[in-house]
Amino acid sequence: MANQYIIHYAELGLKGHNRINFERRLVSNIGTALSDLGDFKVRRFHSYIMVAAPDEAPTSEIEHRLSRIPGIAYFAPTTVTPLDMAAMTEAALDLAKDTIAPDMSFRVRTTRGNKQFPIKSTDVDRQIGGEVQDLTLARVDLSNPDLTLSIQIYDKAYLFAQRIRGLGGLPLGSSGRVMALFSGGIDSPVAAHLMMKRGCAVDFVHFHLLRGPEQIRNAKIVTMARQVLSPHRTPSRLYMVSAAPFEVAMALLDSRVATVVFRRFIMRAADKLARHRRAQALITGESVGQVASQTLKNINLIAQATDLPILRPLIAMDKLEIISLAKKIETYELSIQPYKDPCSLHARRPATWAQLKDVLAVEEAIDVDALVEETLANHVEEIRIVFDEAPRVFRQ
Ligand code: ATP
Numbered sequence: 001m002a003n004q005y006i007i008h009y010a011e012l013g014l015k016g017h018n019r020i021n022f023e024r025r026l027v028s029n030i031g032t033a034l035s036d037l038g039d040f041k042v043r044r045f046h047s048y049i050m051v052a053a054p055d056e057a058p059t060s061e062i063e064h065r066l067s068r069i070p071g072i073a074y075f076a077p078t079t080v081t082p083l084d085m086a087a088m089t090e091a092a093l094d095l096a097k098d099t100i101a102p103d104m105s106f107r108v109r110t111t112r113g114n115k116q117f118p119i120k121s122t123d124v125d126r127q128i129g130g131e132v133q134d135l136t137l138a139r140v141d142l143s144n145p146d147l148t149l150s151i152q153i154y155d156k157a158y159l160f161a162q163r164i165r166g167l168g169g170l171p172l173g174s175s176g177r178v179m180a181l182f183s184g185g186i187d188s189p190v191a192a193h194l195m196m197k198r199g200c201a202v203d204f205v206h207f208h209l210l211r212g213p214e215q216i217r218n219a220k221i222v223t224m225a226r227q228v229l230s231p232h233r234t235p236s237r238l239y240m241v242s243a244a245p246f247e248v249a250m251a252l253l254d255s256r257v258a259t260v261v262f263r264r265f266i267m268r269a270a271d272k273l274a275r276h277r278r279a280q281a282l283i284t285g286e287s288v289g290q291v292a293s294q295t296l297k298n299i300n301l302i303a304q305a306t307d308l309p310i311l312r313p314l315i316a317m318d319k320l321e322i323i324s325l326a327k328k329i330e331t332y333e334l335s336i337q338p339y340k341d342p343c344s345l346h347a348r349r350p351a352t353w354a355q356l357k358d359v360l361a362v363e364e365a366i367d368v369d370a371l372v373e374e375t376l377a378n379h380v381e382e383i384r385i386v387f388d389e390a391p392r393v394f395r396q
């Protein structure tokens with residue numbers, strides 16, 4: 001029989017209509033994330049989801065993918081039996097034989113989601129635990145066992161010896177859409193990932209100094225956006241915006257506030273693109289004090305260039321924590337590859353405490369609003385990021 005997984009999500013705070021939407025979205029996201037591995041059956045039940053994997057799909061890959069899908073609290077490869085003590089015992093012994101050695105301790109832990117089932121969970125624990133002990137000669141330890149054999153009773157019984165932690169968070173798409181300001185650095189891919197984990201669908205915007213469609217399409221930024229999306233395999237858009245008109249306008253001004261002016265310029269342009277995509281917030285990889293443009297004063301000046309909320313999931317994180325997450329989501333190696341970001345140009349002697357009046361003076365000199373218009377009208381390349389297979393989902 002094909003491998004089956006039981007999937008549990010954190011239900012706290014989920015009620016009524018919200019909950020149905022959450023579950024449906026999670027079912028659909030799981031189907032999409034696994035779609036290229038074969039024909040999976042993903043079904044929603046009252047408080048859990050079941051995934052039946054086709055024989056050809058490699059277990060390690062399935063589990064790796066499930067562990068990166070937002071909204072899953074934990075999942076487990078499971079044996080399914082009818083609600084019948086003899087069948088449950090047989091399945092428990094089968095599991096125990098492969099997982100419990102005589103020098104180990106174990107416990108059986110039953111939860112009864114279906115109160116129609118006539119035997120109390122503690123009685124199931126005791127009866128089946130006794131049989132397992134007879135077979136394995138292992139010791140029972142109720143508080144700190146080496147292994148917990150779980151039995152979950154719903155419309156059927158689900159037995160498993162190993163539970164795998166999920167990513168947590170909320171199903172992608174359940175929290176609306178956001179626009180991530182995406183640079184070539186380490187931070188912004190981590191910021192985008194964290195917002196996806198909280199259920200936001202993410203589009204990306206990057207300001208570059210590349211030339212021609214070829215260079216743009218081959219830029220590492222495209223690969224990085226793909227990498228951030230890859231656990232989900234959901235389509236998204238990346239707006240590649242040339243910062244060349246801005247650089248030309250700034251060329252004759254040797255300004256110490258240039259970094260702040262640039263960041264306000266990209267906020268203005270990102271704001272317009274976000275509204276075009278009905279995105280409800282902008283995301284940045286800013287973290288307090290990390291670089292000159294990220295003093296509280298400058299963060300504030302930059303934020304004033306847009307009315308959209310700016311979400312900064314990394315604001316209180318240390319660089320080392322961010323790097324460790326970047327490694328986990330496999331963007332770190334791409335981030336450290338050399339890349340000429342427009343920011344690097346005018347950061348020679350940046351003011352850590354820019355004054356609004358100096359910033360406004362420069363913005364007037366370059367006619368920033370017209371510059372944003374011109375840039376968006378003539379210097380944007382929209383890249384659609386898609387993953388090859390169409391999603392194949394079986395919904396209940
Ligand atoms: P990162 O590692 O994400 O590049 P950083 O530490 O280099 O961040 P900054 O260069 O000050 O810090 O950028 C702060 C944030 O501003 C980035 O995380 C990103 O959200 C946004 N940003 C900076 N440069 C660009 C760019 N060229 N295109 C789009 N967004 C950018």
Ligand code: MG
Nearest residue numbers: 183184185343
């Ligand atoms: Mg950067």
